Amino acid sequence: MGHAAHEHYTVTGVDNRKFAMWTLIGSECFLFGTLMINYILNKASTKINDPAIAKYLIEHGKKPFIAPTDVYDIDLTTISTFILLMSSVAMVLALDGCVRKNLKNFRLWTWVVIVFGLLFLGCQAYEFNHFIHKGLTLSANNFGASFFLLTGCHGAHVAVGVMLMGSVLIRSYLQPDWFDSVVVEVLGLYWHFVDVIWIIIFTVVYLLVYV
């Protein structure tokens, strides 16, 4: 099997790049943990703060409150979850292609990761647009603020992941003999972590509010 291009001595016996990514993932647990708690504590705070949105809702015969169950579309969110899960399997297959030095497979599955990542972002954009049209904005109420902060932060992480995968794909075209599987594995760790966060968000943010 392939070895890293430059092997350095490390105290732990683990490649420093992998260790660094796991350190990042550990810090991201704190970030998303606090954002999630912020959401949990504010999801019941549904009274509209923005006078313009409140007026709009009242004029249309609705009360000036927007709750999660008023806006969520679980069918769309489930599809987004499937898309991200499929991108995760594509990521491990891309790594497998890199390890086996199979350029065709590596490029194919990297493309799949990028396409599925963009599809997920497209679904998020559609969902956010739908919510805004229903009156739920970042400033509408505390629920809106905490929801958009959490899911927006996750979406930004997906976007960064797509860009990183894009850079790896470009490198594979510019340098077809490049097969540094540690780099691809490290990117894979980032991508899978983003998927794991969405798994938790899907349950805590979307499904459990209906209970």
Add this chain to the structure above:
Amino acid sequence: MASSENHVSVKMYWIICIVLCAITFLEWVIFQFESIRVNAMIMVPALLLMSVVKFILVCGWYMHLKYDHPVLKYYYMAAFFLATAVMMALAVLMG
């Protein structure tokens, strides 16, 4: 030093993918039944258990924690549990 050797077969990756999709589908299915959806005694443990299973499958097999150097597993678990403790502290202080 450990390199990126592939400990998991492609077939295993696909099996885990099918399991993850099946669990997600199951979550959607039980959500469709209103009588179950509003029952916290069933929904909360069921959804949390399904999330935990998905979390373990992705972390263990896709992120290779099961096959990698043990220091990574303990490193991540320490960060995860510390983050969880911070979340609980925030919930108590702000809730």
